Amino acid sequence: VTRHRKILLGAAAVTALATTATAIAEPARTASLTPGGPGFAWDSPAMNGAAADSTLPIPCGPGKDCDDTLIHAPRGQLAVKISSGDPNAKDLDLYLYRSNEQGEPGKLLKSSTSPASNEQVSVAIGGGTYLVQVVAATSAGGTFKGEAVLGELPPLDDGTQATDFGPDPAPDPSGGGGGGQTGGGNTGGSGQTVAPVTNLAPETALRRPGRRSLTGVARDRDGKVAYVDVAIVKLGSGGKCSALRVGGKFRAIRKCEGPPFLRATGTTKWKLKLKHRLAKGRYVVYALATDQDGKVEGGFGSLNRRAFRVR
């Protein structure tokens, strides 16, 4: 009887997928990580994609391939990187979401969307299921190597155990419960240090008219913040953008979400002075800290990428 029921349930699940217009593609592989344990590495299939548009997150879809990896991990510092020496993979982008057993993208935790194909994100997670999505921004059959590692998560300086985005939701009780790894292999142990984290000033402060500086704070769980880099992108019409340059003027950039950065003054409290008041318009500001070992903050999320409008 049990066997018969399983077959019926399976058939129902297939029907449900086939009749849902926005069916989620099953992740190409799954992995379970343990803190300080071996990492998980994979080789991508060939990826095709046309030039990226300038909205975050960039959806997968026709003409833009995605490579999905589902990760089960307890509390820890989750670090994911992709690298490619393949000249056909001109620009790949990396997104890390909260997820469920079905591999659906939930809250976007971090993204790394430079104009090149080497990207990395890291985040202090509370534990659960996470989706690593690599998008072919500009790629003609290009490939990459991916790696995910879960490091130990030291407490903050004040002794608290906070993660970067608060507690994760409880695991989906109907889920299969993970277990095992498919489609990739273990790498060596992590032994890594934890990347620093930046917080931008609240949007209400950023958009204040007449403002002549951008400010924020940064911290490092296991070391010192060495410096903070900041980028300001002005969103124009027709998907065109410009970014603030060293001379104090905005100049056009090709990829809105992959801007050039300027060095801020200060460390745990930092400031980027502006030569001119910001003109009216829509902006996105990015902040990125580096620690004394040269370890760079892992990508951008709601704490260190913020949109605001100057009226």
Ligand SMILES: [Ca+2]
């Ligand atoms: Ca990229």
